[in-house]
Amino acid sequence: MNIILVSNSMARTRSIPLPLGLLVIGLLSALPALLLWVLIVPQGTHQHKGAPASMHFASAGEQAHIDALAQQLGEIEAKVLRLDALGARLSSLAGVKASDADALPPGRGGPMVDARTMSEDELKQRIQALTQSIDLNSDKLSVLEASLLQQRLKASTLPSTMPTDVAYNSSSYGWRVDPFSGKVAFHEGLDFVADSGTPVYASAAGVVTAAEQTPDYGRIVKINHGSGLETRYAHASQLLVKAGERVERGQLIARVGSTGRSTGAHLHFEVRLNGAALDPRKYLQSAN
Ligand SMILES: [Zn+2]
Structure with missing residues (x-):
């Protein structure tokens, strides 16, 4: 049995055998939340573009919040990129053929949440939960990588x-x-x-x-x-x-x-x- 992984951000797919897939799928289930952030942060900063001058603009305090959230998002994105590279190395160690993955259709969307109904506290909690989930999955994947390598290489x-x-x-x-x-x-x-x-x-x-x-x-x-x-x-x-x-x-x-x-x-x-x-x-x- 294989699990097909779809990397939304890069529209690439991989086929990874169990139990590798089980570990990675938990991480990827969090990707819609990340993508949500990619979408809403720019919206938050540009939503008043072209609006009448009387409309509300972000105060210095609000802007500081947005900047802090954007910085957290940048850190999460960097973590996801590293996980992506780790996933690719694990695929290679597990002997997954790139050609199998290339034949699959790209880009399958997960369930999306309406960003505008979420409070700032909820957003912060989601970022925190996502960060913890990535850290946990990184560690599990590192253990798996070490175990695969130990099996493959001479002691x-x-x-x-x-x-x-x-x-x-x-x-x-x-x-x-x-x-x-x-x-x-x-x-x-x-x-x-x-x-x-x-x-x-x-x-x-x-x-x-x-x-x-x-x-x-x-x-x-x-x-x-x-x-x-x-x-x-x-x-x-x-x-x-x-x-x-x-x-x-x-x-x-x-x-x-x-x-x-x-x-x-x-x-x-x-x-x-x-x-x-x-x-x-x-x-x-x-x-x-
Ligand atoms: Zn050092």
Whole structure:
């Protein structure tokens, strides 16, 4: 049995086998509410266009509300885009053919609610519920992705060894306020706060593809583990390997520092599959 997923915003369809479909369908059932927002926010700001001068215009206070809601909407849209990318990767891991999906007719509308009958409190509640639902589904999908990957790859190539001997900051991966811009952004790595000079180890065996300095990551080591899997170790004070070098699981490769875009000494650790950031916690946990 297959479940056909229809992405309203992009008019694309995918066919995903159960139980993947069951997880994703919960998320997509929330999409009509999101689309509703896409529609009503611009309406709210332009509904008086062309109206007589005597008509009511939004006060500064109302405008601030609309701006705040629009910002929340932008954050939700960014989350949905990431989920869309995660869904595409899961389809690929599950072996779903793109041609099957392309043959299906696009765009099926869900039930719509009349936006004008909703109070501002109701609207806020719906945004909050939608945000929580997306967060929950993101986590479920990440777990599923890790499980699919673990089944597919050899245990030796999975980045399951802790890259340092200190505990990680569990809330560091995911959506958070960026300490530099002050805006909500997706933080694609796991941060390990440790003293400068603390040893950094390869999380799995592989080949070093870069040991260099960049403006954002500072001194960074990138290791290719095969099958599109890569780990990154950033903000180092010292690099102890070179590009092209083969490394073993647990090998000392660098030392913790605060180079690049960093607010203090820590290791920024990323796990990427074909360039897309994965949740490192799902892989490190598998070692226990
Ligand atoms: Zn970081």
